[in-house]
Amino acid sequence: MSAEFSWLIEPGFVSNSTVRTAALVGGVVAFTAGVVGTFTVLRRQAFVGEALGDVGATGGSGAYLVGVNPLWGFIGAALTAAGIIQGIGSEREHRRDLATGIVLGASLGLAALFLYFDTTHTSTTGASITVLFGSLFVIGGATVPAVLVLSAVVLGTVIVLYRLLLLTTLSPDLAAARGVPVRRVGVVHVLAMALAVSLAALTIGAVLSTALLIGPPATALRLVKRPGLATIAAGVIGVVATWLGILLAYDSYYWPPKTHGWPVSFLIVAVVFVLYLAATGVTARRQRRQDARRTEMTNDRSPVAAAARLAGR
Numbered sequence: 001m002s003a004e005f006s007w008l009i010e011p012g013f014v015s016n017s018t019v020r021t022a023a024l025v026g027g028v029v030a031f032t033a034g035v036v037g038t039f040t041v042l043r044r045q046a047f048v049g050e051a052l053g054d055v056g057a058t059g060g061s062g063a064y065l066v067g068v069n070p071l072w073g074f075i076g077a078a079l080t081a082a083g084i085i086q087g088i089g090s091e092r093e094h095r096r097d098l099a100t101g102i103v104l105g106a107s108l109g110l111a112a113l114f115l116y117f118d119t120t121h122t123s124t125t126g127a128s129i130t131v132l133f134g135s136l137f138v139i140g141g142a143t144v145p146a147v148l149v150l151s152a153v154v155l156g157t158v159i160v161l162y163r164l165l166l167l168t169t170l171s172p173d174l175a176a177a178r179g180v181p182v183r184r185v186g187v188v189h190v191l192a193m194a195l196a197v198s199l200a201a202l203t204i205g206a207v208l209s210t211a212l213l214i215g216p217p218a219t220a221l222r223l224v225k226r227p228g229l230a231t232i233a234a235g236v237i238g239v240v241a242t243w244l245g246i247l248l249a250y251d252s253y254y255w256p257p258k259t260h261g262w263p264v265s266f267l268i269v270a271v272v273f274v275l276y277l278a279a280t281g282v283t284a285r286r287q288r289r290q291d292a293r294r295t296e297m298t299n300d301r302s303p304v305a306a307a308a309r310l311a312g313r
Contacts, residue, residue, distance in 0.1 A: 013250050022136035022246050022264070025147050029199040030212055030238030032151040035158055036196040037217040038231040039189055042169045046214050048085065051100045052194050053209035055081040055107040056201040060131035061114035070131060071143060074201045075150075078194035081107060086187050133265050134205030136246060147199060154195050157188065158231075165189060166227055203242075204265040212238055215272035222279040241271040 013019055040049050059077025060070040081103050088099045118127040130138065158165065167175045168185045176182050193213070200209035220233035245268030252262040 009247065009251070013247065016250075018137055019246065019250060021139060021141060021144065023243055025139050025144060026136050026203050026242040026246060026268075027239045028148060028151045029196075029203050030216070030242040031235035032154050033196045033200045033209075033212040034216040034220070034234035034236070034238035035231050036154060036189075036192050037213040038220065038227070038234045039158075039165050039169055040193055040213060041217045041221060042227070043186075043189070045190075045193070046210070047097055048100050048190065049193055049197060049213045050210045051085070051104040051107075052078045052081055052197045053201055053206055053213070054104055054111075055206075056198055056209065057111040057131055057206035058107045058114060059198075060201065060206055061111050061118055061127065064118050064127040064131065065114055069143065071146060071198070071202050074198035074206065075195065077107065078198045078201075079191060082190045082194040086190055130205075132205050132207045133263065134201065134203055134208065136203050136242075136264050137249075139202065143202070147202070150195055150199060154192050154199075157192050161185065161188060170227075204268055208265050208269050211269040211272050212242070215269075215276055216241065219272075219276045219279045222276070222283045237275060238272075241275060242268050244271050245269075 037049070040046060055077050056074040057077075059073035059075070061073070062077070063070045063073025084103050085099050088102075115128050115131070129135075164175070164180055164185050167178075168180060168182045172182050175185075197209050197213055200212040203209075204212065216238035217230070217234040219237050220230045224230040224233050245264055248267045248271075249262055249264035252267070253260070255262075
């Protein structure tokens with residue numbers, strides 16, 4: 001590493017195979033979650049996303065119990081929950097939230113039971129921490145191909161259905177009038193969201209997975225008004241936050257007291273939060289300038305200002 005960045009990047013960061021795997025998996029997952037999350041935010045389904053992430057704890061803990069890769073547990077639980085929510089809920093927000101709450105409560109009860117069995121009936125150590133809060137640094141190379149394929153499936157789905165997703169999100173009545181199957185598009189979006197949340201749960205844990213789904217899109221939508229650009233910006237912001245979190249987690253092993261690094265999941269979420277606050281500040285400053293310009297233009301058009309201009313001639 002060049003001397004210019006030695007103050008920021010500790011020795012061995014780039015050459016570390018574990019770090020490279022974490023950066024690859026984390027970057028791909030963060031971009032995927034950001035793209036899907038843009039529609040989640042626009043469709044006001046953040047609570048559904050949060051519930052699917054928490055439900056993943058049930059699948060992940062169950063997978064540990066039977067000795068299966070937790071990724072498949074996350075996916076199985078999230079897809080099942082998404083199907084149930086869509087089955088007993090509706091496009092109406094209050095009914096969907098009610099169905100989501102019911103599914104979430106039942107799933108968390110099962111998660112508590114499975115985590116108890118993981119602790120008392122298996123030799124697996126740290127299962128609870130890994131399921132709930134994840135760790136990019138423990139993802140094995142064998143899991144990488146599955147993550148890449150699933151991410152490609154999710155992104156491909158969004159690309160193919162982008163126009164339909166955008167129309168049903170911004171104007172569902174107009175979409176229905178044009179013959180667009182609004183409910184089917186909604187189901188596809190929820191299933192894509194379930195896969196994105198499951199991938200995020202693998203990287204930063206079931207409890208924190210919504211941070212990658214909601215945080216970067218919310219930040220992007222603060223800065224960019226066009227949905228297409230906001231979608232891409234959300235993915236890029238997610239990647240930046242994830243890579244910066246990985247870098248900070250690696251460097252934290254050299255912070256006092258040494259050899260006690262900070263959790264990478266916490267640092268990623270912290271960066272996401274800081275970026276959102278910064279975007280909020282930029283938006284507020286931009287709004288104040290626009291308000292000042294409107295006020296100035298209004299004052300210039302007022303009778304008093306007109307009389308003052310005439311008097312000055």
